[in-house]
Amino acid sequence: xxxxxxxxxxxxxxxxxxxxxxxxxxxxxxxxxxxxxxxxxxxxxxxxxxxxxxxxxxxxxxxxxxxxxxxxxxxxxxxxxxxxxxxxxxxxxxxxxxxxxxxxxxxxxxxxxxxxxxxxxxxxxxxxxxxxxxxxxxxxxxxxxxxxxxxxxxxxxxxxxxxxxxxxxxxxxxxxxxxxxxxxxxx
Numbered sequence: 001x002x003x004x005x006x007x008x009x010x011x012x013x014x015x016x017x018x019x020x021x022x023x024x025x026x027x028x029x030x031x032x033x034x035x036x037x038x039x040x041x042x043x044x045x046x047x048x049x050x051x052x053x054x055x056x057x058x059x060x061x062x063x064x065x066x067x068x069x070x071x072x073x074x075x076x077x078x079x080x081x082x083x084x085x086x087x088x089x090x091x092x093x094x095x096x097x098x099x100x101x102x103x104x105x106x107x108x109x110x111x112x113x114x115x116x117x118x119x120x121x122x123x124x125x126x127x128x129x130x131x132x133x134x135x136x137x138x139x140x141x142x143x144x145x146x147x148x149x150x151x152x153x154x155x156x157x158x159x160x161x162x163x164x165x166x167x168x169x170x171x172x173x174x175x176x177x178x179x180x181x182x183x184x185x186x187x
Contacts, residue, residue, distance in 0.1 A: 006101055006146075009153035019158055021090065024097035028069055031100035035061035038111060068103050071180065072096045075173045076151060083169060086159050095154045099147035099177075106143035110136065133185060140181045148174035 002011035005018070012018055039057045073089075073096025080086030113135065148170040155166035 004101075005098055005150045005153065009150050010157075013154050013157035018154070019091055019094045021094060024094040027097040027100050028065060031068070031104050032061055032065040034104045035064055035107070038107060065100070069093075069096055069100055072099050072147065072151075072173055072177050075176055076155070076169065079169045079172060080155060080159060080161070083161060083165050086155075091158060095151060095158070098150045098154070099143075102143040102146035102150075105146075106139040110139045136185055137182055140178050144174040144178040144181075147177075 002008040002015075005012035036058055039061060070093075073093045076096055077086055077089050077092035080092060086092050114132075151173060152163075152166045152170035155161045155169055156163055159166075161169065
C-alpha cells in the first residue's frame with residue numbers, strides 16, 4: 001500500500017486514511033522548515049555563529065508556506081464546490097497540502113541548479129540573458145503539473161468527481177496557481 005500520493009496517487013487515495021488532518025499538518029510544518037533550512041545558507045553569521053535575520057527568514061517562510069498551501073486549497077474548494085464535489089473545506093486543505101511537496105522539491109532543485117552554476121563559474125557568454133526567469137517558469141510548471149496529478153486523483157477518490165471533472169478542476173487550479181506564481185516573479 002502506498003504511503004504517499006507523490007508517486008502512486010491512485011493507490012494512496014484508495015486508502016481509508018488518505019485524508020488524515022495529521023498528515024496535512026506534518027506536510028505544512030515540513031514545508032515551512034524546509035524553506036527555513038534552504039534560506040539559512042544565504043544568511044550572514046554573526047560573531048557567535050548565529051544567523052542574522054533568522055526571525056525575518058522564519059516569518060517570510062511562514063508567509064510563503066501559507067500562500068502555497070491556502071491559495072491552491074481555496075481554489076480547489078471553490079471549484080470543487082461549484083462542481084458539487086467538495087463539501088468540506090478541511091478536505092480541500094488536506095488535499096492542497098500535498099502540493100507543498102512538489103513546490104519544495106522544485107525549489108530545492110532550482111537552488112541546486114543555481115549553486116552548480118556558481119560552482120562551475122559559468123561565464124556570462126555561456127549563459128543566455130534571462131535564463132533564470134525562464135528556468136523559474138519551467139520549475140513552477142513542473143511543480144504545478146505534479147500537484148495537478150495528485151489533486152486529480154484525490155478529487156476523484158475522496159470527493160467522487162468523475163475523472164474528467166477532477167482533471168478539469170485540478171488542471172484549472174494548477175494553471176491559476178502557476179499563473180499567479182509566474183506573475184509574482186516579475187519581468
